Amino acid sequence: xxxxxxxxxxxxxxxxxxxxxxxxxxxxxxxxxxxxxxxxxxxxxxxxxxxxxxxxxxxxxxxxxxxxxxxxxxxxxxxxxxxxxxxxxxxxxxxxxxxxxxxxxxxxxxxxxxxxxxxxxxxxxxxxxxxxxxxxxxxxxxxxxxxxxxxxxxxxxxxxxxxxxxxxxxxxxxxxxxxxxxxxxxxxxxxxxxxxxxxxxxxxxxxxxxxxxxxxxxxxxxxxxxxxxxxxxxxxxxxxxxxxxxxxxxxxxxxxxxxxxxxxxxxxxxxxxxxxxxxxxxxxxxxxxxxxxxxxxxxxxxxxxxxxxxxxxxxxxxxxxxxxxxxxxxxxxxxxxxxxxxxxxxxxxxxxxxxxxxxxxxxxxxxxxxxxxxxxxxxxxxxxxxxxxxxxxxxxxxxxxxxxxxxxxxxxxxxxxxxxxxxxxxxxxxxxxxxxxxxxxxxxxxxxxxxxxxxxxxxxxxxx
Amino acid sequence: xxxxxxxxxxxxxxxxxxxxxxxxxxxxxxxxxxxxxxxxxxxxxxxxxxxxxxxxxxxxxxxxxxxxxxxxxxxxxxxxxxxxxxxxxxxxxxxxxxxxxxxxxxxxxxxxxxxxxxxxxxxxxxxxxxxxxxxxxxxxxxxxxxxxxxxxxxxxxxxxxxxxxxxxxxxxxxxxxxxxxxxxxxxxxxxxxxxxxxxxxxxxxxxxxxxxxxxxxxxxxxxxxxxxxxxxxxxxxxxxxxxxxxxxxxxxxxxxxxxxxxxxxxxxxxxxxxxxxxxxxxxxxxxxxxxxxxxxxxxxxxxxxxxxxxxxxxxxxxxxxxxxxxxxxxxxxxxxxxxxxxxxxxxxxxxxxxxxxxxxxxxxxxxxxxxxxxxxxxxxxxxxxxxxxxxxxxxxxxxxxxxxxxxxxxxxxxxxxxxxxxxxxxxxxxxxxxxxxxxxxxxxxxxxxxxxxxxxxxxxxxxx
Numbered sequence: 001x002x003x004x005x006x007x008x009x010x011x012x013x014x015x016x017x018x019x020x021x022x023x024x025x026x027x028x029x030x031x032x033x034x035x036x037x038x039x040x041x042x043x044x045x046x047x048x049x050x051x052x053x054x055x056x057x058x059x060x061x062x063x064x065x066x067x068x069x070x071x072x073x074x075x076x077x078x079x080x081x082x083x084x085x086x087x088x089x090x091x092x093x094x095x096x097x098x099x100x101x102x103x104x105x106x107x108x109x110x111x112x113x114x115x116x117x118x119x120x121x122x123x124x125x126x127x128x129x130x131x132x133x134x135x136x137x138x139x140x141x142x143x144x145x146x147x148x149x150x151x152x153x154x155x156x157x158x159x160x161x162x163x164x165x166x167x168x169x170x171x172x173x174x175x176x177x178x179x180x181x182x183x184x185x186x187x188x189x190x191x192x193x194x195x196x197x198x199x200x201x202x203x204x205x206x207x208x209x210x211x212x213x214x215x216x217x218x219x220x221x222x223x224x225x226x227x228x229x230x231x232x233x234x235x236x237x238x239x240x241x242x243x244x245x246x247x248x249x250x251x252x253x254x255x256x257x258x259x260x261x262x263x264x265x266x267x268x269x270x271x272x273x274x275x276x277x278x279x280x281x282x283x284x285x286x287x288x289x290x291x292x293x294x295x296x297x298x299x300x301x302x303x304x305x306x307x308x309x310x311x312x313x314x315x316x317x318x319x320x321x322x323x324x325x326x327x328x329x330x331x332x333x334x335x336x337x338x339x340x341x342x343x344x345x346x347x348x349x350x351x352x353x354x355x356x357x358x359x360x361x362x363x364x365x366x367x368x369x370x371x372x373x374x375x376x377x378x379x380x381x382x383x384x385x386x387x388x389x390x391x392x393x394x395x396x397x398x399x400x401x402x403x404x405x406x407x408x409x410x411x412x413x414x415x416x417x418x419x420x421x422x423x424x425x426x427x428x429x430x431x432x433x434x435x436x437x438x439x440x441x442x443x444x445x446x447x448x449x450x451x452x453x454x455x456x457x458x459x460x461x462x463x464x
Numbered sequence: 465x466x467x468x469x470x471x472x473x474x475x476x477x478x479x480x481x482x483x484x485x486x487x488x489x490x491x492x493x494x495x496x497x498x499x500x501x502x503x504x505x506x507x508x509x510x511x512x513x514x515x516x517x518x519x520x521x522x523x524x525x526x527x528x529x530x531x532x533x534x535x536x537x538x539x540x541x542x543x544x545x546x547x548x549x550x551x552x553x554x555x556x557x558x559x560x561x562x563x564x565x566x567x568x569x570x571x572x573x574x575x576x577x578x579x580x581x582x583x584x585x586x587x588x589x590x591x592x593x594x595x596x597x598x599x600x601x602x603x604x605x606x607x608x609x610x611x612x613x614x615x616x617x618x619x620x621x622x623x624x625x626x627x628x629x630x631x632x633x634x635x636x637x638x639x640x641x642x643x644x645x646x647x648x649x650x651x652x653x654x655x656x657x658x659x660x661x662x663x664x665x666x667x668x669x670x671x672x673x674x675x676x677x678x679x680x681x682x683x684x685x686x687x688x689x690x691x692x693x694x695x696x697x698x699x700x701x702x703x704x705x706x707x708x709x710x711x712x713x714x715x716x717x718x719x720x721x722x723x724x725x726x727x728x729x730x731x732x733x734x735x736x737x738x739x740x741x742x743x744x745x746x747x748x749x750x751x752x753x754x755x756x757x758x759x760x761x762x763x764x765x766x767x768x769x770x771x772x773x774x775x776x777x778x779x780x781x782x783x784x785x786x787x788x789x790x791x792x793x794x795x796x797x798x799x800x801x802x803x804x805x806x807x808x809x810x811x812x813x814x815x816x817x818x819x820x821x822x823x824x825x826x827x828x829x830x831x832x833x834x835x836x837x838x839x840x841x842x843x844x845x846x847x848x849x850x851x852x853x854x855x856x857x858x859x860x861x862x863x864x865x866x867x868x869x870x871x872x873x874x875x876x877x878x879x880x881x882x883x884x885x886x887x888x889x890x891x892x893x894x895x896x897x898x899x900x901x902x903x904x905x906x907x908x909x910x911x912x913x914x915x916x917x918x919x920x921x922x923x924x925x926x927x928x
């Protein structure tokens with residue numbers, strides 16, 4: 001499975017036609033989220049790093065041509081104009097970790113039209129998926145209100161690759177660790193792991209299971225206490241920890257039942273046993289809603305493990321994102337039909353803490369001391385700087401979070417912040433719309449054989 | 465990222481302890497879905513083939529040991545007992561494509577305890593994700609009621625790997641094609657692709673865009689007609705097709721707006737132009753609910769393209785699945801706490817058309833002429849037969865579908881079929897529960913130093 005053929009076939013059919021028509025002029029595409037899903041007051045930009053890796057290595061090889069040809073039932077020679085095509089365009093994008101809102105471009109590609117078109121599917125795939133998961137994980141961080149969170153999602157993510165990303169995106173928004181060994185190794189994230197119920201069941205008693213585990217692991221251990229009777233399990237865990245003189249750094253884990261009530265009773269049992277420094281880890285179907293309820297109830301839980309619902313972003317597993325042509329050959333373009341109208345022209349987002357973001361045209365001056373969010377991250381098909389790490393993105397996320405209104409940070413029914421459009425965007429949109437409508441009216445009146453005339457008229461009317 | 469380290473760390477900490485205690489006796493784990501999500505009347509078993517590939521190649525290498533050691537902050541020597549460990553156990557499983565219900569094992573692993581434990585995370589990942597997506601796609605097939613469906617999900621799946629699976633799982637349940645070139649090539653699925661709005665926008669007029677596309681693609685073409693004004697778009701498409709004498713096999717695509725109304729007007733326009741053989745393709749945010757509404761309204765849509773919501777299984781992106789120890793060293797085991805009680809012992813599912821499935825113990829005789837669903841697919845770590853293809857699974861799915869009650873097939877508020885448990889399972893569950901409860905009571909009364917006694921007692925009490 002090559003990255004190049006990991007594409008919708010239509011990118012290829014369009015590129016073939018562009019090349020045949022010699023339409024290699026510069027095109028700009030804007031990738032943005034139309035609307036935030038319910039339950040999201042903001043998004044966390046993510047996916048840019050793997051998207052840039054993809055663009056940097058993009059090159060159509062002979063094997064790819066053969067897959068294209070087979071898909072189209074065409075001889076491979078028909079695809080030859082695509083052979084060797086690589087991406088040598090410019091990318092302006094919002095670095096990972098920034099908080100984003102509806103309509104704001106996450107990324108803009110400016111490149112010869114065939115190239116810019118061919119990379120659409122993969123770019124959308126990367127930015128949508130990763131922004132979805134980062135945005136869900138970010139809400140868990142809000143809900144945990146400073147308590148450590150650990151990613152346990154690998155067993156339910158949509159494949160191993162999505163599991164790796166879930167670990168990375170958790171770390172990016174502030175998680176303390178992951179259960180995923182491959183992710184921990186690849187990304188330098190602390191790994192975390194305890195034991196499953198099966199471990200306890202394989203021993204004749206919980207006590208023996210805990211003893212055996214402690215003997216195999218001389219460092220801090222976490223005992224899973226709810227295989228049979230959780231309250232008895234905590235008492236046994238306390239006894240074993242006391243016998244072995246293993247308190248500090250150790251923990252017990254509750255994975256089912258009423259986590260609020262069980263954590264209180266567990267805390268009391270541990271404290272009574274002189275194990276005030278033994279922590280309580282909670283897991284089992286938690287996401288930001290579950291964590292928030294427990295934190296608000298002041299359940300004495302020290303660490304939250306979140307998995308399934310966060311790794312798949314259960315309540316909003318996709319974004320309504322688009323990759324839209326906004327300029328071609330020096331002309332602003334847009335789509336008109338139905339509700340999916342898009343604003344033409346390359347954009348910039350200006351941010352000024354305490355005010356709504358301004359979505360402006362790329363060439364506009366920032367209002368006052370507002371900061372532009374999109375940076376030029378690739379030029380001539382090469383990164384303009386070294387790759388970013390999730391640690392850098394984490395800093396950005398922390399800083400942005402501090403500027404958000406409380407209504408966007410709420411766990412229940414958050415209100416998304418709405419950016420405003422600059423006057424220049426509004427003017428350009430109105431002008432391009434008027435041009436297209438005039439052209440459509442004109443085309444209705446002329447015969448198909450006058451197409452060449454229509455073409456030049458339309459371009460002439462297409463003022464920037 | 466190795467498959468071996470694509471695991472929760474706790475599988476490793478448990479395996480280390482098992483090996484230290486010389487607990488290498490045979491264990492059986494059962495992988496099943498506890499409850500079906502709302503909106504599902506059945507599941508479609510999927511993920512087995514990639515799970516078996518994983519097991520067949522499983523082997524802990526030195527690189528893996530180093531990742532484990534780093535994750536645990538332990539010297540690599542401490543992990544050495546794991547080096548070279550491979551999977552040489554038995555797998556009994558339900559072949560892909562079978563319709564399944566809550567509580568029915570999709571797969572059972574029988575192997576030395578450390579092996580059977582280490583593969584847990586990856587097996588859950590594969591079977592959960594793929595069963596989730598296959599089950600969603602299956603409902604689209606029901607809704608389409610015989611009309612062809614095409615997978616357009618790649619841009620929004622959780623990564624490229626999930627996109628490949630979405631294409632495969634669509635094909636498995638009966639889709640006619642996919643837009644994903646890599647998937648089409650790797651899996652021999654028909655590829656399908658038209659054009660995007662950006663293509664139209666890059667030309668001065670729709671008419672010129674359609675002409676250029678038709679010239680680049682001499683075979684059947686599909687024109688996207690809703691970039692500006694969909695009704696005008698259809699008229700232009702009809703004119704171009706007529707001019708070029710390109711009707712049969714061609715189509716127009718509607719991607720937004722009121723698909724029911726637009727498809728009727730488009731049909732009328734095409735018919736009036738003598739293009740009765742030009743088909744109408746509909747796309748844009750569709751899943752089984754949207755397709756069902758259009759089919760019931762008798763919208764004249766010939767082909768449905770489904771993407772986003774199906775590729776991520778939007779309304780149920782995960783399953784409440786478990787991989788539970790059911791036997792160890794000849795003894796049936798189970799977990800007691802909270803609502804997550806599991807039935808002990810290895811299982812078989814007996815199916816007899818027109819009756820509820822029976823979940824029985826593995827050794828039981830089938831009632832009447834019922835068929836056992838779990839087959840031995842791996843023995844001694846090797847597949848017992850050649851790999852299955854999605855085409856085989858598609859046959860199974862079709863056959864099973866024909867036996868389901870209408871209530872399970874409904875698009876809105878389907879009722880899941882409930883299997884029944886055999887008397888032998890019920891007896892074993894009651895007996896193991898009584899044993900564990902007796903043991904827990906006993907342990908409460910004896911001092912920790914009597915642990916050795918407790919161990920043998922407990923095992924003695926653990927009757928099969």
